[in-house]
């Protein structure tokens with residue numbers, strides 16, 4: 001049926017109605033029901049077409065630069081003082097993150113379906129830039145809907161999208177942020193579902209998007225599993241990935257679902273602390289609801305309205321989560337944990353100083369949790385972290401709000417003891 005996922009684990013979900021257990025499905029206005037059915041049918045056909053698979057493979061290899069390496073972070077592991085930490089380097093992809101994996105797949109599908117234009121919403125602009133890149137590459141028009149407030153805040157990404165030839169539509173309604181951008185993009189899609197297609201930016205939305213985006217991202221796990229076997233000599237004892245909507249996490253988890261000895265950890269943003277309400281830890285704190293056309297865990301109020309969410313990492317700032325994550329949580333196959341803003345910043349500096357790798361603040365949540373886990377499970381074990389993106393986009397913000405002086409090692413650490421870089425993680429000073 002679908003591109004790669006069937007071949008790499010036995011879970012075989014979603015079912016034909018798009019459900020992962022009780023989660024997923026398609027909750028849509030009648031006008032969009034048929035449109036989604038058409039996308040589903042096209043995806044089933046096209047994704048098993050050998051010429052589609054080989055075209056995507058060529059782009060993955062020669063355009064994105066796949067396979068991305070797995071790297072043993074020796075200095076970070078030593079500082080954490082327990083298990084060995086390995087990084088799957090999605091930050092080295094063209095455009096600097098994992099998002100290009102599904103954007104290329106979606107754009108290629110759009111082209112095969114004869115669409116002229118791809119449209120999407122974007123919050124901080126990361127999905128918009130990746131999709132604008134794919135549109136430029138494949139000669140498709142591209143409209144990106146973005147809340148007016150985000151347009152102002154994220155000026156560099158707005159410029160990138162424009163340079164790449166996309167039209168950035170500033171949404172002036174409601175709170176002028178992501179939720180209103182989603183509504184505006186859906187409205188635009190409804191107005192013309194024939195020449196356009198909506199490309200969702202994570203494993204969320206109505207069926208078939210959670211399955212489709214996962215399949216395009218599964219390449220991460222397929223590569224990483226082989227790389228761990230040949231480089232570390234064994235499968236990892238644990239795999240750790242940050243969870244916003246959940247695409248980079250599903251991408252790496254998919255290949256390990258049948259490896260029962262490999263523990264899987266999804267890391268949600270605890271923001272300023274779960275007790276403050278300023279977080280976006282949907283699985284840890286959410287309840288079952290319907291958002292943006294699918295059923296999943298949602299951070300919502302008593303009336304089912306999505307709650308305002310917060311994270312230092314704008315890519316993790318979403319009140320829902322992919323339905324497959326809610327399912328994997330419900331059956332206990334994946335453990336969902338959290339990292340605070342401060343822990344993420346510390347991991348950001350630690351990885352930069354110890355390994356010369358500046359991680360995205362999103363990915364820093366996974367690194368922070370991996371450090372904690374390394375101490376817990378101890379020496380002789382291996383942890384694989386999905387380093388979903390690079391942090392160049394975050395450096396000005398971090399330098400301004402979390403001055404470096406707080407993170408410098410003290411005199412007593414100058415002899416190669418790196419522990420001081422990691423003093424906040426799991427510690428008293430959060």
Ligand SMILES: *Cc1c(COP(=O)(O)O)cnc(C)c1O
Pocket residue numbers: 097098099126201202203242243244245246247248249315316360362363388389390
């Ligand atoms: C967008 C983004 C994320 C969060 O999205 P997921 O769908 O949860 O993967 C994580 N890391 C980076 C670098 C991102 O750009």
